[in-house]
Amino acid sequence: xxxxxxxFQLSRPLxxxxxxxxxxxxxLTLQAPTGKSRMEVTVLKKGFKxxxxxxQAKVMQNETAEEIAEKIxxxxxxxxxxxxxxxxxxICELIMMYGEFxxxxxxxxxxxxxxxxxxxxxxGNVKMTAPIYESMLFADIEKLLGEYLKNFxx
Numbered sequence: 152x153x154x155x156x157x158x159f160q161l162s163r164p165l166x167x168x169x170x171x172x173x174x175x176x177x178x179l180t181l182q183a184p185t186g187k188s189r190m191e192v193t194v195l196k197k198g199f200k201x202x203x204x205x206x207q208a209k210v211m212q213n214e215t216a217e218e219i220a221e222k223i224x225x226x227x228x229x230x231x232x233x234x235x236x237x238x239x240x241x242i243c244e245l246i247m248m249y250g251e252f253x254x255x256x257x258x259x260x261x262x263x264x265x266x267x268x269x270x271x272x273x274x275g276n277v278k279m280t281a282p283i284y285e286s287m288l289f290a291d292i293e294k295l296l297g298e299y300l301k302n303f304x305x
Contacts, residue, residue: 154302155183161291167283169276176274176283179295183303184270191264196304198252199242205249239297240290242305246297261296 157180164175184192237245247254262284265271271279284292 157181157298157302159291159295159298161287163288163291165273165283165286167273167277174274174276176276178274179279180272180275181265181295181299181302182270182272184264185268187268188264188270191260191267192304194260195257195264195300198250198257199246199300199304201252202246202248202250205251206245209249237297237301239294239299239301242297242300243293246300258292258296261292261299265295 159179159181161177161179164177166173166175168174246257250257262281265279265284266281269278273279273283277283287295
């Protein structure tokens with residue numbers, strides 16, 4: 152089933168101004184990528200696929216799939232999720248461990264994607280801006296990146 156949008160709950164509200172009021176946002180809505188964001192999406196997808204390829208190569212060399220899964224689960228700090236599906240945080244951890252690219256550029260590309268067009272709406276009211284993005288907790292950014300990859304690019 153194709154996903155066209157998903158909601159993301161922030162672990163800490165973001166404060167932003169809308170029509171002269173200070174508002175605390177608690178969620179973001181992300182839209183599926185369109186042709187307008189093809190350059191950023193291509194970079195993100197390529198990096199994700201490269202990380203998976205690197206992980207698979209390590210499995211073929213010496214690390215077993217179980218060892219890799221154990222590393223990812225350890226990095227998750229034994230999250231309270233009973234679900235065995237990979238979370239956004241797990242996907243981000245995989246990219247950090249196995250991505251062979253500049254992670255700073257990767258994060259900047261994601262920021263550019265979210266702040267473009269109406270890819271990401273804050274509480275459904277306003278589009279994501281660089282100042283709003285930069286006020287997010289880094290843990291939320293990592294989870295959001297992983298969820299975006301999982302929902303739209305995996």
